[in-house]
Amino acid sequence: MAIICFDIGGSFIKGAVARAADDISPLPPRPTPLEDFEAFVATLIGVIAATGIRPQRIALSITGVIDPETGVATVANIPCIHGRTLAADLEAVLGVDVLIANDADCFALAEAGLGAGRGHAIVLGAILGSGVGGGLVVDGRLVNENGGFAGEWGHGPALPFFAGDPPVAIPAYECACGQRRCVNTVGGARGMERLHLEIHRTELSSKEIVTRWLAGDVDAARTIEIYVDLIASPLALAVNITGASIVPVGGGLSNSAPLISRIDETVRQRTLRRFSRPLVVPSGLTVEPGLTGAALLGLGTQA
Incomplete structure (x- = not known):
């Protein structure tokens, strides 16, 4: 199983290919398009294309929150994805399942699986x-x-x-x-x-x-x-x-x-x-906990 995970920040989008909890390969970061959703999606597509793989799933860590009833994203620092049904919108374009979690949630998941919470x-x-x-x-x-x-x-x-x-x-x-x-x-x-x-x-x-x-x-x-x-x-x-x-x-x-x-x-x-x-x-993890948490979310790894 291979998934692609992203840590979406206000300045950069960091990506990685994850095949297992101990097999997460970071990719070069790219600037985050803040105002243009099409450019935002194109950046994700560019990262995916550069890997040369067809991911089974995509997982995102964001500096915001997803409403569990409506699926609407609240992401104040990235206007182009704020207020969108983000997972559904991305799935419609990318053609794969998309999972999204808050960056603090991804931190907690990473610490539970691989860090101080193990x-x-x-x-x-x-x-x-x-x-x-x-x-x-x-x-x-x-x-x-x-x-x-x-x-x-x-x-x-x-x-x-x-x-x-x-x-x-x-x-x-x-x-x-x-x-x-x-x-x-x-x-x-x-x-x-x-x-x-x-x-x-x-x-x-x-x-x-x-x-x-x-x-x-x-x-x-x-x-x-x-x-x-x-x-x-x-x-x-x-x-x-x-x-x-x-x-x-x-x-x-x-x-x-x-x-x-x-x-x-x-x-x-x-x-x-x-x-x-x-x-x-x-924390037990000092390098890319958000990206690691997104990887574990996408992999469905049990801590």
Whole structure:
């Protein structure tokens, strides 16, 4: 069996030929057409043609979500596929089955099958990148195989009005999803920077905040304390609800092992199940997890 998988980003389309979980061959990336659907399709066709094979299936990882009832795609950063019944539209042109999943879902599937979640029945993948994302895999299968929002612990009005010790007031930041007090508003890199500015009236990048925290800077330490306090309870609740026994973390903030360790310690203090070993852990896959997850989705590989 051979499938072709794609990781569709706002800048580039990355492709690969996958024959098995341990046989995934990346292809050269191509620029993503943002405004022209015909050009978008032509890019996919060009990648497929370059492989010289007739795939049995195509699987896509996208930075958006598929409505499980209508099949309509919400992909804000790629206007030409936003609002389309994307799988059906692509199948009509390409003539093969098309599977589509959110990039955080593909991350979770990759971690469950080949990464830090291997051997766990329930894996909650968490993304701490520019914002917050998540995906859920149960018994080796992606819960959102047909689209949906399972595992998206970063959205919903879940933030408290105060955090830290001593407590500070947390503004009701508006989220891109249209709600307020979403974990997404403070949980990613931009959220950490927003918190630091709110607390200390000083602009720093998330990388600078983490670096200063590790160097013993008092202001940065205060920001990290409040940041961890804010995201730990929603993440612990997500663990309670899903029954996840491992939470691999991806995204830029996952590059700081001390930060992930601090989050893990705090989350484990707040979960119903008491874990004597790390629960929130850095991702096991550091290269192309979205593309790998799309490959596993297309192959139908059990984690």
